[in-house]
Amino acid sequence: MTLAEKLIARAAGRTTVRPGEVVTAAVDLAMIHDSGGPRRVEPILKRLGVGLWDRDRVVLISDHYIPGDDPDGAAILRLTRDWAQAHGVTFHDGHGICHVVLPERGHVAPGRFIVGGDSHSPTGGAFGAYMFGVGATEMAGVLATGEIWIRVPETIRLDWQGALPRGVVAKDMILAMCGRLGMDGGRYQAVEYTGPAIRALGMQERMTLSNMAAELGAQAGLIAPDEITAAYVAAAGGEAGDWADWQGDAGAVVAERHDFDAATLAPQVAAPHSPANASDVGDQAGQALDVVYIGACTGAKYVDLRAAAEILRGHRPAKGVQILVAPASVRDQARAEAEGIMAVFEAAGAQILPNACGICAGYGSARLGADIRCLSTTARNFKGRMGDASARVWLASPYTAAASAIEGRIADPRNHLEGA
Amino acid sequence: MGRVWRLGDNIDTDALAPGRFMHRPIAELAAHCLIDVAPDFAAGAGVGDVIVAGRNFGMGSSREQAAQALKIRGLQGVVAESFAGIFHRNAINLGLPVFTILSGTLPEAGAEATLDAGAARLRHAGGEVLLDPLPDFLIEMIRDGGLVPHLEKRLAREGRR
Numbered sequence: 001m002t003l004a005e006k007l008i009a010r011a012a013g014r015t016t017v018r019p020g021e022v023v024t025a026a027v028d029l030a031m032i033h034d035s036g037g038p039r040r041v042e043p044i045l046k047r048l049g050v051g052l053w054d055r056d057r058v059v060l061i062s063d064h065y066i067p068g069d070d071p072d073g074a075a076i077l078r079l080t081r082d083w084a085q086a087h088g089v090t091f092h093d094g095h096g097i098c099h100v101v102l103p104e105r106g107h108v109a110p111g112r113f114i115v116g117g118d119s120h121s122p123t124g125g126a127f128g129a130y131m132f133g134v135g136a137t138e139m140a141g142v143l144a145t146g147e148i149w150i151r152v153p154e155t156i157r158l159d160w161q162g163a164l165p166r167g168v169v170a171k172d173m174i175l176a177m178c179g180r181l182g183m184d185g186g187r188y189q190a191v192e193y194t195g196p197a198i199r200a201l202g203m204q205e206r207m208t209l210s211n212m213a214a215e216l217g218a219q220a221g222l223i224a225p226d227e228i229t230a231a232y233v234a235a236a237g238g239e240a241g242d243w244a245d246w247q248g249d250a251g252a253v254v255a256e257r258h259d260f261d262a263a264t265l266a267p268q269v270a271a272p273h274s275p276a277n278a279s280d281v282g283d284q285a286g287q288a289l290d291v292v293y294i295g296a297c298t299g300a301k302y303v304d305l306r307a308a309a310e311i312l313r314g315h316r317p318a319k320g321v322q323i324l325v326a327p328a329s330v331r332d333q334a335r336a337e338a339e340g341i342m343a344v345f346e347a348a349g350a351q352i353l354p355n356a357c358g359i360c361a362g363y364g365s366a367r368l369g370a371d372i373r374c375l376s377t378t379a380r381n382f383k384g385r386m387g388d389a390s391a392r393v394w395l396a397s398p399y400t401a402a403a404s405a406i407e408g409r410i411a412d413p414r415n416h417l418e419g420a
Numbered sequence: 421m422g423r424v425w426r427l428g429d430n431i432d433t434d435a436l437a438p439g440r441f442m443h444r445p446i447a448e449l450a451a452h453c454l455i456d457v458a459p460d461f462a463a464g465a466g467v468g469d470v471i472v473a474g475r476n477f478g479m480g481s482s483r484e485q486a487a488q489a490l491k492i493r494g495l496q497g498v499v500a501e502s503f504a505g506i507f508h509r510n511a512i513n514l515g516l517p518v519f520t521i522l523s524g525t526l527p528e529a530g531a532e533a534t535l536d537a538g539a540a541r542l543r544h545a546g547g548e549v550l551l552d553p554l555p556d557f558l559i560e561m562i563r564d565g566g567l568v569p570h571l572e573k574r575l576a577r578e579g580r581r
């Protein structure tokens with residue numbers, strides 16, 4: 001069996017499953033946030049007339065409407081907090097973006113079957129957990145029963161040989177995959193990232209790949225756990241116990257396999273208005289910019305902040321360019337602070353925003369105005385998502401973001417790094 | 421029993437629930453279902469009819485209205501060579517029968533046909549199409565009208581409400 005099949009079989013209480021088969025899985029953990037969570041599920045739970053199946057298996061995270069500085073956001077946060085109190089669930093209030101906070105606080109571990117009320121829930125797959133996103137109605141069903149039906153997916157293997165060159169990171173890998181496979185290449189099946197270039201990545205980099213399995217149109221984005229996974233989970237206070245068991249069988253049948261070479265990969269940039277418009281940075285170099293946004297679950301974790309600061313240290317953005325930084329979690333920001341990374345952004349005149357989704361979700365006062373040209377480290381550049389419909393957003397890595405801020409136009413980060 | 425509507429590959433959610441009607445009431449959206457790719461369907465499909473389609477039916481966005489539009493028109497269901505994953509999920513959760521074709525002679529457009537969800541068969545004058553069966557609990561969910569009504573019944577049965 002593939003890793004996906006093993007994870008689903010375990011959750012379904014079966015010894016084997018085959019792709020296409022529909023089974024009922026027991027959910028180990030349900031994650032919800034302030035936008036799609038309490039305000040949307042509570043009316044359905046009311047209609048069903050029941051409470052939570054197991055409050056100890058529900059994690060609520062406020063991230064979309066933080067800091068709640070407008071009346072609508074404040075009201076949603078109030079409702080979210082009241083609900084958390086009433087139901088006694090684990091609540092991370094203002095700790096950061098859900099997909100980063102969930103593993104950071106030890107809630108994700110290899111072998112688990114987890115559903116999330118957000119489309120980037122495949123992030124949990126980076127830990128060898130089967131995690132996928134559902135809408136509010138299905139989430140209400142999960143919260144009421146602890147179960148969900150699932151059609152066993154085929155596995156699409158995305159194999160990365162070689163080693164990444166300097167200045168090229170996970171975001172470039174996933175953008176390259178979006179460019180090659182397109183936004184429906186994943187066919188709502190499970191993708192599994194394999195190969196030495198994947199093994200070489202740290203957990204936060206792996207999370208970027210799994211997160212954007214959503215942009216490949218996959219249901220899940222898995223990476224088989226290894227010592228790196230186990231060490232992260234243990235440090236986060238989770239239980240990685242049987243991680244070595246969660247590997248696909250050598251002879252397991254996959255539906256498709258796509259091969260990539262890390263060694264020849266150039267930094268990638270996705271042009272407006274789709275992640276699938278990704279190609280080598282040279283194709284977009286020179287595009288003038290107004291805003292550089294270093295934010296979101298895929299682009300402002302500790303490793304992302306560190307990469308951006310490596311290039312930005314001792315530099316200012318070009319005239320007329322504004323840098324916005326929204327560190328993905330309180331902990332990541334604290335670590336960046338301790339290592340002098342936040343000081344680099346401050347010295348560069350960057351505006352530091354709350355540890356929240358912010359303009360990635362189209363919320364907050366920093367939203368992009370009319371005709372703004374923005375380079376962003378987020379996952380999606382759909383028309384109008386981050387602000388006005390006339391704004392144009394390019395997606396790239398934090399390295400490319402920092403180099404582009406300095407030059408005031410889309411730039412190749414390798415020209416700003418020693419040894420690249 | 422109803423009439424068969426034959427459709428091709430890659431019928432997408434924009435065709436099923438056209439963006440320009442997405443902000444309108446669901447009945448109006450449903451009236452324009454497939455208007456751009458099969459205007460006859462939009463004008464004439466009704467209660468008991470069944471769609472027989474090709475590969476990747478329901479591809480595109482996750483909008484539930486794509487399945488809801490077909491459900492509201494009263495279709496018996498959709499049988500297709502394959503389905504896009506999210507559409508398949510949404511359809512069952514909304515109580516719309518969706519089945520993958522295994523084998524058999526497909527009916528002509530306009531033929532009378534009956535979809536037997538329990539037996540996983542599409543019966544028509546020219547023969548029978550064998551469908552990939554859905555497990556009993558999903559058939560029950562579909563009969564109950566979708567996930568929420570199904571859970572209402574189930575939780576009542578279990579004495580939880």
Ligand code: SF4
Nearest residue numbers: 097296297357360361
């Ligand atoms: S940061 Fe953006 S992509 Fe991540 S959860 Fe928030 S809105 Fe979604």
